[in-house]
Amino acid sequence: MTTTTPKGAPHPLRAEALRGFPPLAGAAVIVLIAVLMIATARKWQGNWAETADQLHDSLLMILPVAAAAGCWRGGRERRRRTEELWSTAVRPPLTRLLAQAVPVALWVAAGYLLVIACAAVATWRYALGDHPHLILVPGDTVALMAAAVVGHVVGRTVHSMLTAPLLGVAGFAGLAAAVPHGDVQPLDPASFAVKGSWPVWWQPLAMTAWTLGLAVALTLVCAARRRATALVPLAAALTAGVLLVQGGDGTWRPDPLLRRQVCDTSTTPAICVNAQYGRLLPQVTTALSGVTGKLQGIQGLPARWADRENGPRTDEAQLPIVTPFGWSLVRGRLTRPDRYAWEAAAALSDRGQCERPSERVSLADGAVLTYLAPSPDQSEYDAVMAKGSAADRAHLRADQAARAKLATMDEQRRRTWLSAYFTARAVCDDKAVPSL
Known part of the structure; x- marks a missing residue:
């Protein structure tokens, strides 16, 4: 005998997603990341690479929050004392679990993606070059969803009102402890991005398989009728984990823009800025116009000012460094052109x-x-x-x-x-x- 949902009745997943706790979990993620991004706006606004790094680094804070939110949701029926009533439902345990776990995961992911969209709009106005870096977004989003699902399973399994906050604290401590340890760092979805580098194309896919595979395997062990099916996602997760560990630092490649220079050869010496913020060149040229105007016809000068990752070459002078952003360069503008010109002259x-x-x-x-x-x-x-x-x-x-x-x-x-x-x-x- 099969059961059908009455015509016109809302789908159970829709009802679970639009009411109660899941929207609040998504709002909590939005508020937490928004506070972090606003507090550090001087650092990232105007540079796509810094924006991507800041959003990725926020996982250290919101992954434990997602797990705690899922855990709190998982203990709902116990708090309501409706566990026995739910056990008499016609739907199988796995379906019931997913109907409660998936809404929190979706809202958490939606909150994260909304903040990414807002940060992109905020960066676009002041961007000095480069392009949006979205390669980390799929893996980070899936990791958040996986954390929420794992937290839900823990909340259903461990019967304590303190499980959710303790899980959040333990998750934060575990992620923070994993950061300085190179052996496990490739498996940490919240590990800090390598500055000036981006992952190879398969690293986000492997990270997705690693986090999602573990979450699916744990869910199947908890609620599936045939628990042996958990071996398939577990095998996928372990395979991805081995690839990440063996890849190590090789899963990151240097940003090619950091090796390129954008130059204005109409001045003496020429002025070259890093291609990552190539649109800053007119501002730099204007800031140094007083210096270059006094150097017309002078012999023995360096060929150019340059902003290279490993320092200037023998025929170059060091262009004043504008990184880290938020000091001499804020939201795409030089904060002190007079000091910038003085530092450039000192380099000569x-x-x-x-x-x-x-x-x-x-x-x-x-x-x-x-x-x-x-x-x-x-x-x-x-x-x-x-x-x-x-x-x-x-x-x-x-x-x-x-x-x-x-x-x-x-x-x-x-x-x-x-x-x-x-x-x-x-x-x-x-x-x-x-x-x-």
Whole structure:
């Protein structure tokens, strides 16, 4: 004898999904991630890679929440004391379990995806290059759903009002403990993304099989009539786990954009920024316009300012670093163009591996830096030195005299002097640096 749902009656899954606790679980996930993202907006807003990393890292907090929400849902019938009534239902145990577990999993996943969509809109307005990184989203979403289902099974099995909060605390502690251990880290769906890298194409699929396989296997063991069927998803989960562990760091590949430069060759030196935020180049060019305007016709300069992952090459100067975002670069804008220009000018006179310069050369370095881009803190520095010891005051007078002499030179003489200065700097020849 079979049973049918009366015509026009809502499906049990729909009723379970639209009422009571599942929507609240989804709302809790939305609020938690939204608070985290808003608090760190200066760091990620305007950069697709940082946005993806921040959303993925939030799993450390919301995976335990999803498991606790599923666990609380799993203990509903026990709290209502309707377990015996449910046991007399015609539907099989597996169907009854899924009808209660799936709504929480769907709402948790929907909340996470909604925050991802909102974060993408917030990033799009200020993005400086790159493209949305969605490769981690499927695996992260499935991991959240799996955590909710596993939590539901635990809630049905363990009869205690404290099971849900204890499961959440234990889950958070377990994920946090797994982060620094390389042996198990590939199996951790909340492990921190490798900065500047993205997973190979099969890593999210393996992570999905790992988390979902364990959740399905545990569900079948708990409620299926033929528990041996749990061996199939368990085998899939173990196979995926072996692939993840054996892959290790090999499951991540460097972001190719980090190795590319976007350049403006109309200036002297040329200005090259990392391709990951290539649309920042016009701002950088404008910020350095005061420096590059004073370097026209000067010999011995580096070929370009560059922002490379492993530092500048021999014919390059280091472009001021804008990472981590949230300090010198916020929401796609340079916060202190004057300081940025000063740091870029300082990189031109950086002597790298050269020996420590003499007092005469140090005065020349300070004069050149002040001429190209005065420090925003120069007046404060001078005031401190003026109140210092006799040696400090003597050094300040010599420094001011050198700055004044370079600033008052006629254009042709200053160009000749600067050419000799930068040519000597390039070969670490302090003796060839002209005096002021």
